Amino acid sequence: MAKAKRRKLFPCGHRGQGQVCHRCAQEAEARNEKQSEKAQWAATFREDVVDLTHLPKNVVIKARHIINGLQEQQDYRRYKGKRLRHNRFVISIPVTRHYRLLCRDHGSLVVPEAVISHEDYNVCKPGG
Numbered sequence: 076m077a078k079a080k081r082r083k084l085f086p087c088g089h090r091g092q093g094q095v096c097h098r099c100a101q102e103a104e105a106r107n108e109k110q111s112e113k114a115q116w117a118a119t120f121r122e123d124v125v126d127l128t129h130l131p132k133n134v135v136i137k138a139r140h141i142i143n144g145l146q147e148q149q150d151y152r153r154y155k156g157k158r159l160r161h162n163r164f165v166i167s168i169p170v171t172r173h174y175r176l177l178c179r180d181h182g183s184l185v186v187p188e189a190v191i192s193h194e195d196y197n198v199c200k201p202g203g
């Protein structure tokens with residue numbers, strides 16, 4: 076009967092061969108990769124003209140797309156932007172179903188001010 080390869084018990088509780096637990100080593104590597112991805116992603120926020128750090132990734136990407144467009148003098152209406160009824164100088168542009176990009180009309184240019192959730196947006200509206 077062939078002797079099975081020795082599997083030792085590592086301090087982590089996994090069993091395996093070699094000096095270190097490969098399962099844990101692999102997991103650690105995956106974690107490191109994720110962390111550097113996260114750091115790279117976090118660094119991209121430094122370029123933003125409005126704070127997008129609190130938003131889900133897909134919202135950030137869409138918001139940036141719209142903001143870039145506005146900076147290139149694209150018409151806000153191209154992004155389905157609308158002026159608020161109670162403040163004609165504020166333009167609300169839908170980013171996703173749940174988020175709006177609020178911009179201020181400075182005459183010759185539309186300046187992005189904040190991305191807010193639909194819930195916050197409704198709170199902002201006077202009289203509900």
Ligand SMILES: [Zn+2]
Pocket residue numbers: 085087088089096097098099100
């Ligand atoms: Zn392990």
